[in-house]
Amino acid sequence: MARSTPRPSTPPGPVSGCDSAGGRADVARAAATLSRMPPVHSSGVLLFRRPGGRVEVLLGHMGGPFWATKDDGAWSIAKGSTTRVRTPKPPPAASSPRSSACRSPRRTCTRSAS
Numbered sequence: 001m002a003r004s005t006p007r008p009s010t011p012p013g014p015v016s017g018c019d020s021a022g023g024r025a026d027v028a029r030a031a032a033t034l035s036r037m038p039p040v041h042s043s044g045v046l047l048f049r050r051p052g053g054r055v056e057v058l059l060g061h062m063g064g065p066f067w068a069t070k071d072d073g074a075w076s077i078a079k080g081s082t083t084r085v086r087t088p089k090p091p092p093a094a095s096s097p098r099s100s101a102c103r104s105p106r107r108t109c110t111r112s113a114s
Contacts, residue, residue, distance in 0.1 A: 044079030 047058040059075040061067075067074060 040081045042079060043082050044077060046077055 049056050058078070060078040062070075062074065062076055
């Protein structure tokens, strides 16, 4: 069987939407769009309890298309985002780690059979 001669590679043409200056117009357009977007602030809460001297935390199993093919062991602390402008509270002093803790009513958690 005869080997075929490889074709010489051709340099790629301009990318759709880029100008000949290397895409500077696209960069400027993206920067202008980002400057008009409201800031997004991440927010979250770590729910925990200490039954019998051990610590239990509430974790969430993420869903959606990104997590569809991920390992079943992929768990995360639940968090979200907000665009509402708030003045963030300063973190509690290192010497008083429980200063920001809040109490919730004691409830018995049961696991549903599925």
